[in-house]
Amino acid sequence: MPEKKLMMGNEAVARGAWEAGVRVSTAYPGTPATEINEYMSTYEDVDTEWSVNEKVSLEVAIGASLMGARVLCSMKQVGVNVAADPLFSLVYTGINGGLVIVTADEPGLHSSQNEQDNRYYAMFAQVPMFEPADAQEARDMVKRAFEVSEQFDTPVFLRMTTRVCHTRTVVECGERTEVPLRPYEKNPAKYTMVPSHAYRRHFDVEKRMTKLIALSDTCEENRIEMRSPDFGVVTSGVCYQYVREALPDYSVLKIGMSYPIPNQLIRTFASQVKYLYVVEENRSYLEKAILVLGIPVEGKEQLLRVGEFNAGILKRRIMHQDSGQKGPAQNVPVRTPGFCKGCGHKFIFEVLAENNITVCGDIGCYGLAALPPYNALDTLICMGASVGMNHGVRKVAPKELKSVGVLGDSTFFHSGMTNLANIVFNKSDATTIILDNRITAMTGHQPNPSTGHNVKGLESPALDIETLCRALGIKHVYRVDGYKKDEIKARVLEEVARPEASVIIVDEKCVMVKKHG
């Protein structure tokens, strides 16, 4: 009998990919996607790596696909921004071995800097997209996505959201199917996107789209569930669960393949019900598509513009049900997350705040320095931005304004290094502070190039950030002890006044790694 167990959505993606014969898995850590690649690394027959950023992870994936292997590449929603450059042209070249890209979106931004809706990336880049509603569907759809990838010669998106990623639901698993490597043949007209080749490939993309539209209208992932002839709801992903819970008698068009949009199926469904609603998170992706067909629909714009959906919103707003319970208790002291006890990277922020230094911050644990009691950050935008933004600040700021860019080791390898080269090249006087804790801590301690081992726990060279900064042309590179506030203060004040570019490395291993290994 097939094994059934409770599985986190992310684990189910990994399980499905493994069953589909995936040989290579690449990712850069990011909530809520991180566990996908962690689970992949537990399969001995999958070559799994943490890449230094999402662009690199996709490029590695493309290379492995070119050589004929099935490949999984997973990232959080903003990771797709980083990987977008290879993505858009990958759509033109197509693939060899099946290539599935997981985008883990975050309505409600529990651990993200925005609520972007990556269904629009599917539409923008013309990448077919599947949207599971629970862990079983995640396992099933990732397998289906590999078939579609190879059948239509295209990368395929699997769009997860936090509540699918981090919910355990019952999953029936299968066994692994070994998929032989597809032979690689050199084919510059397909794989080298010089303008003349790319122009011809664009025709292939459009032909592929016609076939994919037909698929979306007929595939079992897009299905009509008829109940009431009066009320129908078009929905996808985890919102399906909220609809079924709150509106049990409503008919549903459940969209599991959300790009291309199944226009014919939507027309059919709309003709079978009197009133049509749409229930979706993030942007009005489905609602706009339905309106374009000339079909009256309401829901998205009225019910939810920002944040996560839940069944309660539907129960209150559509069914007018109320539990009768009181609202949230008032005057409950907030419990904000903070730096870990004993962290060696908090004193630097005390120094920066106490000395009124403008701080371009970055993504990682140290984003917590934006919150009280530190209130130390002026900016936080995206991975690696601190270094370049500070350089821009220096170009315009008055002389008396002292500023720094602050980022961690993993973020430095992700996209800070190129910024540092830019600083040297353009003769900036910027001071960059690198908090080197030798691990990607915020997402749960994934190894990075400064750690000394890889995702499988095997030894790998630990890149030395000081040497690297010197090689990039920074003449003034200093290490400081993260616990010695006076030493940090003296060093910071000296470097922000220096008319040349400099780097300060706060050299402290993550205290949680020191404690727990």
Place this chain on the structure above:
Amino acid sequence: MSDQIINILAVGVGGQGIIRLSDILANVAFRCGNDAKKSEIHGLAQRGGSVTSHIRWGKKVFSPIITEGEADYVLALEELEALRYAHFLKPGGTFIVNDFRIEPSSVLEGKAEYPADIDARLAEYGKVERILGSAIAKDAGNIKASNIAMLGALSKHFDILEATWLEVIKESLPEKLHELNEKAFAAGRAAGIS
């Protein structure tokens, strides 16, 4: 089996073992033949923030999260967190609250006061069972087993064999922690009110 869904919201502070507790709870329900779902928010949990986990089971469960005002139980490993999520309890539902306080930084810095009247305020929402979960865990050998002690207290409310609970607890923990957690569970169960 009836169509009734059981909703339990587990709340506490990062590091208290909420996620382990809720995994065990969901697996016990699943082993008893239920459809089960468990949903939580990761990310900042280990940085001392407030943590919630939604556990639901029954014949068929749709939503992974509990609607406000519909939880049968709010199981709180920390008192202030019970108050923070009190509105999730259904009218007439039960708080199972660990007799344990962790002062948040807003209190430590003197910007807010830790409420002195938590039980009275919770009583406006539903029944309150205060359990000496952390003291029980300490007696059993380690305060870290507070989560399992509280699970023991909760278990009194369900018609599920003690052996099933212990079986799943043992499967979920390394062997060296079995004795401690079995003790904590049993003592928590004995302290539970049914």
